[in-house]
Every structure is written in structure tokens, then in C-alpha cells.
Amino acid sequence: MIMSTRAVTIVGFVLVIAAMFLLEFLARRPGSRIPTVGQWLGYLMRPRIGRVLVLLGWWWLGWHYFAR
Amino acid sequence: MATGDGPRPPDRPSSRAGYLPWPGRRWPRARTAAIGVALAGYAWAAGAAEPFSTTSLVFVLIPGVVLAAIAVAWPPQRIPAPEKLDITGMFYWVIAVAALFEWEASAWKDNSLPWHPSLTDLINPLLGPHLVKSAAILLWILVGWALVRR
Numbered sequence: 315m316i317m318s319t320r321a322v323t324i325v326g327f328v329l330v331i332a333a334m335f336l337l338e339f340l341a342r343r344p345g346s347r348i349p350t351v352g353q354w355l356g357y358l359m360r361p362r363i364g365r366v367l368v369l370l371g372w373w374w375l376g377w378h379y380f381a382r
Numbered sequence: 383m384a385t386g387d388g389p390r391p392p393d394r395p396s397s398r399a400g401y402l403p404w405p406g407r408r409w410p411r412a413r414t415a416a417i418g419v420a421l422a423g424y425a426w427a428a429g430a431a432e433p434f435s436t437t438s439l440v441f442v443l444i445p446g447v448v449l450a451a452i453a454v455a456w457p458p459q460r461i462p463a464p465e466k467l468d469i470t471g472m473f474y475w476v477i478a479v480a481a482l483f484e485w486e487a488s489a490w491k492d493n494s495l496p497w498h499p500s501l502t503d504l505i506n507p508l509l510g511p512h513l514v515k516s517a518a519i520l521l522w523i524l525v526g527w528a529l530v531r532r
Contacts, residue, residue: 376446
């Protein structure tokens with residue numbers, strides 16, 4: 315079976331997003347060295363500029379998907 | 383990025399000073415429920431707004447302004463961020479995020495919706511039903527609140 319490029323693109327997105335869920339699952343195991351999303355985002359948000367940029371990114375996502 | 387090889391610190395709420403509506407008292411469940419209902423109603427109304435309209439823009443602006451005001455004027459008790467991250471563990475995330483951006487950029491650069499749809503092209507149709515869009519908006523607001531607490 316030959317996949318269309320559209321199917322390849324969609325499978326690529328599904329694989330990457332599934333990998334992120336897997337990483338979050340692994341990060342929540344006791345003693346894991348992988349940080350959770352909350353931990354690395356919290357780390358990025360330690361300086362004020364990081365906090366501002368992460369919150370701006372969050373707002374941009376809302377604007378992009380819900381206002382457009 | 384400061385990194386270390388030790389186990390990651392526990393994810394506990396901070397005992398640092400932060401805004402509490404009633405210091406020393408628990409947040410009443412009735413108030414939590416009322417806020418939940420209000421947010422769900424807001425998300426339902428926002429989900430009905432026509433895309434590319436001033437109304438939809440205002441519905442997205444309000445949570446941003448409110449959360450920014452809370453973060454600046456009444457910062458809630460923050461969950462302490464780790465002092466450092468394990469470099470190997472963090473690298474897995476860097477790879478995953480970079481792969482997502484690369485895949486999105488390649489689809490966007492190709493500019494061929496039917497053959498190489500971007501993530502936005504794939505997600506927008508899923509947000510068509512009012513209920514789904516409202517649930518997504520509610521989730522977006524809750525994520526914003528979680529970020530303010532970080």
C-alpha cells in the first residue's frame with residue numbers, strides 16, 4: 315500500500331504528538347529524570363521574560379484557533 | 383540552560399507568600415463550583431462567536447487580560463519551578479518539540495493544503511462543532527490559569 319503525502323503528513327503529526335504524551339507519561343513515573351511539561355515550562359518561566367513569552371504563546375494559541 | 387543529573391524535585395505547592403482570598407482558610411467549594419459554571423458558560427458563549435469577528439477577538443482578549451492582571455496584581459501561590467533540569471531528560475522534549483515545529487514548518491512552507499496540511503488545517507475542522515470548540519476554549523483558559531500558577 316502506498317500512502318499519499320497527505321496521509322504521511324497526518325501520521326507524522328500523530329506520531330510526534332503521541333511521543334509527547336508518552337514523554338509526559340514517562341516523566342510522571344517515580345524517580346524519572348524526564349521533566350514533566352509543567353516542570354520545564356516552570357523552569358522557562360523563572361525569569362520574567364520567560365514568563366511573559368510563555369503566557370504570550372498561550373494567548374497566541376487561543377487567538378489563532380478561536381478568533382480566526 | 384542550567385541542568386543537572388540529580389532526580390527532579392517534587393512538584394509541590396509553594397509555601398511562599400502568594401495571594402490567597404482567605405488566608406488560613408480553605409477555598410470554599412461553592413465558590414469553586416460557581417467559577418467553574420461561569421467559565422463553562424463563558425466558553426460556551428465564546429464557542430458560538432463567528433470566526434474572524436470582533437466578538438471572537440474580544441472573547442479571546444478577555445481571558446488574556448484577566449489572567450495577565452491576576453499574574454501582575456494578585457499573583458496566586460506559585461508552584462515552585464525546579465532549580466535545574468536533567469539535561470538528558472530535557473533533551474527528549476527538545477527533540478519532540480523541534481520535530482513538531484519542523485513538521486509544521488514543512489507543511490506550511492509547502493503551502494499545499496490537500497497534500498501537506500498544517501496542524502491548524504487539521505485541527506480547525508475538529509473545532510467545528512460548538513460543543514467541541516467550547517470545550518477547547520475552556521481547556522485553553524484552564525491551561526492559562528495553570529501557567530499563571532507556575
